[in-house]
Amino acid sequence: MAEQQTNDHEVKRELKTRHLSMIALGGSIGTGLFVASGSAISTAGPGGGLVAYIALGVMVYFLMTSLGEMATNMPVSGSFATYSTKYVDPALGFAMGWNYWFNWAITLAVDISTAALVMKFWLPDIPGWIWSVAVLVIIFMINALTVKAFGETEYWMAMIKVVTVIIFLIVGVLTIFGIMGGHATGLENFTYKKAPFVGGMPAMLSVFVVAGFSFQGTELVGITAGESATPEKSIPKAINEVFWRILLFYILAIFVIACLIPYTSPDLLGSSATDIAISPFTLVFKRAGLAAAASVMNAVILTSVISAANSGMYASSRMLYSLSLDGYAPTYFQHTTKNGVPLRAQVATTVIGALAFITSVAGPQVYTWLVAASGLTGFIAWLGIAISHFRFRRAFVKQGHDLSELKYHAKWFPFGPILALVLCILVIAGQNTTAFAQFDWEQIGVTYLSVPLFIVLFVYYKVRHHTKMVPLDEVDVAPHKRKM
Helix, strand or coil: HHHHHHHHHHCCCCCCHHHHHHHHHHHCCCCCHHHHHHHHHHHHHHHHHHHHHHHHHHHHHCCCCHHHHHHHCCCCCCCCHHHHHCCCCHHHHHHHHEEEEEHHHHHHHHHHHHHHHHHHHCCCCCCCHHHHHHHHHHHHHHHHHHHHHHHHHHHHHHHHHHHEEEEEEEEHHHHHHHCCCCCCCCCHHHHHHCCCCCCHHHHHHHHHHHHHHHCCCHHHHHHHHHEEHHHHHHHHHHHHHHHHHHHHHHHHHHHHHHCCCCCCCCCCCCCCCHHHHHHHHHHHHHCCCCHHHHHHHHHHHHHHHHHHHHHHHHHHHHHHHHHHHCCCCCCCHHHCCCHHHHHHHHHHHHHHHHHHHHHHHHHHHHHHHHHHHHHCHHHHHHHHHHHHHHHHHHHHHHCCCCHHHHCCCCCCCHHHHHHHHHHHHHHCCCCCCHHHHHCCHHHHHHHHHHHHHEEEEEHHHHHHHHHCCCCHHCCCCCHHHCCC
16 A cells, blocks of 8 residues: 555656646636626726726735745645645644635536536527536546646636737727727726726725635646646746736736726626626627627637636645645545546545535525635635745744745745735625625625634634644744655
């Protein structure tokens, strides 16, 4: 058994730099940009939307540099749960890992459900569950082959999204100047009525929430570190490339939308993840005279949903595998195939995702609560990354190490972790301020359910195992790798 385990873990790493860059980029470019960006502009106006996305984009950059510093020092699958265990408290690692795994397992169900709704745009008479099952099977097969199969699939799906955004920006700029679409709008919509800032700070805070969800997925670069061929080179490069591309894509795209569509447009107010006809991208393409815009954007959004499901399957199976290695999950999930795929963890994730999907058909209320229970998990994970990095750097310095020993180090420490802590807490608290104002306890429960669940996991492990925060001089900061 020991020999088998050794062989299982001595598998060639196959994720290359181009994979990591596209995985992180593709993870953050999806329906949040293609659809939800419209609701952000309608809520806070063009100026409010831009400020919120810029602020969250800067925070995500610093957060990714924090993760990059730890990931290059200790590249592991399921990274930030392991870092929470080593650098903070085993109870935090336990809660972080299980919370993140649960989030992606439920998100997998959401994504395959959304894929079915998107397919109804073309084939409304075919039952949606058929499409959902088809997408789930495809995603399972891709992930069950090799990590390279996952990397290549994500690379090309992300490439489709990137090309779409570039074409959109070109068409949008030409339309703003009247070269396409006939009428030059210039910046007139930026000063229309109450623009550029609408609704004050409460409105901008609500857009912080939208922007936060849009940027979630960038932390996948940390999950993939354990299977990167050269993490000390690929992770820093991926982080730097992704930040500028994400920021430019989001900021420029929102700028173009705000120039061409007034914030008062009812189409922006109705933006939702499955209403393709009023995606701001579709509206801009139509304004430029491109008649097939709706079908093209529907195909792109379908790609985004499948990409999200694919990433979810990868991230959750690696997290469950990592939890088993850390003693937080049964050792049964430590097994990997000869290609290094944690198939048992993947099967368990698929089963949970499928059960959650069934509840969406059989019991909508149960499904609503399941989705709510995973709603804030991404922000909780970001908080854990910030806390872990703060502790790691303090321990590293206290133990007499020099920063030059690190293969990559985050700039402006401790500004990055502190900024992430403040903004993440602000976003979590501001999820549903209206519910608090109206004392709507059901809505409060639906919105914030993931927070008490995380606390329960943390307290359970801490009480049962009597864990304590790891003293700074005992934190293991030595560079090492844990292979798949």
